[in-house]
Amino acid sequence: MKISKSKRIEEAVFKVLMWVAMGIVFAFVFSVIWTIFSRGVKAMSWDMITKLPGGGFYIGKEGGFLNAIVGSLYIVGASTLIGLLVSIPVVFYLNVYRKKGSRLAYVARLAFDVLFGMPSIVYGAFGFTIMVYFGLRASLLGGIIVITLLIIPIFIRSMDEASRNFPRDILDASYALGATRWETLRVVVRQIAPGIATATLLSIGRAIGDAASVMFTAGYTDSIPTSLSQPAATLPLAVFFQLSSPIPEVQDRAYAAALVLTIIVLILSIGGRFITNRFSKNKL
Amino acid sequence: MAIEVQNLNVHIKGIHILKNLNLTIPEKQITCVIGPSGCGKSTLLRTLNRLIDSTEGVRLEGKVLVDGTDIIGSGPEITELRRKIGLVSQRPCPLPMSIFDNVAYGCRINKMYKRHRDLENAVQENLRAVGLWDEVRGRVRTPAARLSIGQQQRLCLARSLAVEPQYILADEATSALDPISSKTVEDLFVSLKKDYTIIMVTHTLRQALRIADNVVFMYLGEVIEAGPAQEVFNSPQQELTQKYLSGVFS
Numbered sequence: 400m401k402i403s404k405s406k407r408i409e410e411a412v413f414k415v416l417m418w419v420a421m422g423i424v425f426a427f428v429f430s431v432i433w434t435i436f437s438r439g440v441k442a443m444s445w446d447m448i449t450k451l452p453g454g455g456f457y458i459g460k461e462g463g464f465l466n467a468i469v470g471s472l473y474i475v476g477a478s479t480l481i482g483l484l485v486s487i488p489v490v491f492y493l494n495v496y497r498k499k500g501s502r503l504a505y506v507a508r509l510a511f512d513v514l515f516g517m518p519s520i521v522y523g524a525f526g527f528t529i530m531v532y533f534g535l536r537a538s539l540l541g542g543i544i545v546i547t548l549l550i551i552p553i554f555i556r557s558m559d560e561a562s563r564n565f566p567r568d569i570l571d572a573s574y575a576l577g578a579t580r581w582e583t584l585r586v587v588v589r590q591i592a593p594g595i596a597t598a599t600l601l602s603i604g605r606a607i608g609d610a611a612s613v614m615f616t617a618g619y620t621d622s623i624p625t626s627l628s629q630p631a632a633t634l635p636l637a638v639f640f641q642l643s644s645p646i647p648e649v650q651d652r653a654y655a656a657a658l659v660l661t662i663i664v665l666i667l668s669i670g671g672r673f674i675t676n677r678f679s680k681n682k683l
Numbered sequence: 684m685a686i687e688v689q690n691l692n693v694h695i696k697g698i699h700i701l702k703n704l705n706l707t708i709p710e711k712q713i714t715c716v717i718g719p720s721g722c723g724k725s726t727l728l729r730t731l732n733r734l735i736d737s738t739e740g741v742r743l744e745g746k747v748l749v750d751g752t753d754i755i756g757s758g759p760e761i762t763e764l765r766r767k768i769g770l771v772s773q774r775p776c777p778l779p780m781s782i783f784d785n786v787a788y789g790c791r792i793n794k795m796y797k798r799h800r801d802l803e804n805a806v807q808e809n810l811r812a813v814g815l816w817d818e819v820r821g822r823v824r825t826p827a828a829r830l831s832i833g834q835q836q837r838l839c840l841a842r843s844l845a846v847e848p849q850y851i852l853a854d855e856a857t858s859a860l861d862p863i864s865s866k867t868v869e870d871l872f873v874s875l876k877k878d879y880t881i882i883m884v885t886h887t888l889r890q891a892l893r894i895a896d897n898v899v900f901m902y903l904g905e906v907i908e909a910g911p912a913q914e915v916f917n918s919p920q921q922e923l924t925q926k927y928l929s930g931v932f933s
Contacts, residue, residue: 575770576846586779586788
């Protein structure tokens with residue numbers, strides 16, 4: 400088939416543009432990973448992930464940032480669990496109990512969109528105000544509450560997206576067999592399980608990586624918290640504080656912390672994919 | 684008489700959809716509901732098992748007696764009613780689970796069997812009843828979504844039969860199927876009428892001709908003519924029915 404010259408030039412230009420754009424994105428991703436790895440690996444050692452900071456850790460002496468790893472896992476684990484418990488009923492209510500075109504559902508979705516777009520420092524400031532009001536100090540509990548608030552809109556919006564494409568015929572099919580709405584919900588869960596998994600991954604990713612919201616609410620400490628009222632260290636803040644140091648060895652440790660953060664997120668993503676694939680085999 | 688509809692009126696968001704319907708649907712026969720699109724056939728079916736309740740802004744008036752009990756108003760437990768009245772929809776809609784679980788689903792929620800062995804037998808029996816057992820026997824644990832459309836429709840029928848209903852509502856149950864599957868499902872309905880009262884909405888007049896014992900012709904939300912199939916098809920009393928049957932409009 401013959402194509403006119405101008406069309407061919409047009410196509411060539413666009414091809415080049417696409418290649419360039421792809422190249423920029425790839426270069427960007429690789430340079431991020433390379434930077435974190437090359438600088439992080441230098442400081443990385445078994446001690447880093449198994450020991451608490453010793454005296455003088457922040458001027459380059461021995462120790463590790465186990466406190467931040469455990470603190471992050473505590474906060475993210477608890478807030479993901481609470482977030483799920485709160486969000487799933489909301490999503491079901493919006494999609495199964497409310498009829499289509501409900502005003503309340505519309506307003507609720509709008510509200511969640513607004514919350515979704517709110518910067519995390521605003522959540523941090525809000526949490527801080529509340530804590531001051533109740534006379535609470537920076538603590539594990541404060542961190543968990545603020546991170547929960549931060550990820551609930553993410554949970555709800557992404558699960559809501561997944562359930563809105565949900566074939567309503569399934570509801571009818573289940574009702575027609577004499578199922579109650581509660582029993583029908585369990586069928587809905589099976590259908591949107593991949594959506595829930597994706598939402599959970601997105602939320603964990605945001606929760607584990609956020610520094611601004613936990614800075615004033617969870618605080619920072621060199622030990623592992625043993626109760627909800629004690630402050631907790633987090634990985635993003637471990638990166639932040641060590642990176643602000645003028646000492647190169649300490650800066651490298653910041654990259655090691657970033658590396659750990661990246662690896663945790665990577666493991667979760669790959670694990671999540673795997674689970675999602677297993678769950679979605681029955682999906683329509 | 685199995686189902687008796689008396690002065691049934693259905694309004695949806697202020698629009699009068701079904702207008703003063705009066706019908707008797709005889710037991711253990713196939714009653715076909717025919718009529719042009721938008722005449723209220725599906726609304727009628729959805730009223731019979733009260734699936735219409737999930738439509739927004741719906742108002743029901745009149746009486747629908749199923750085995751002598753009025754199902755409009757407070758009536759019986761709605762899940763009980765729906766269990767008694769099976770539904771096969773236009774597009775097959777398997778639940779997102781395995782073939783086995785699809786059939787077992789209704790039995791489980793209605794707690795019909797105590798022993799797993801009994802449940803397995805029931806599933807097998809119902810899959811046999813729709814002629815699906817031999818096709819899927821080795822893979823009942825695989826996702827139902829992988830079956831062909833025709834198989835899925837028979838699976839949906841097996842799923843309905845598994846909760847031991849007395850009535851089967853079929854809403855254009857063959858319209859999404861290829862001719863061969865369509866024929867299989869149609870034959871199934873004929874063989875099922877000795878045990879079940881079947882009410883079938885259909886768009887294909889020829890199908891109604893082939894299998895109907897009774898015919899209800901609806902037009903713009905009203906029942907124009909109803910009676911034994913022979914009478915309605917051979918000597919329709921109303922002009923509208925004559926026109927519809929001769930294909931003046933469809």
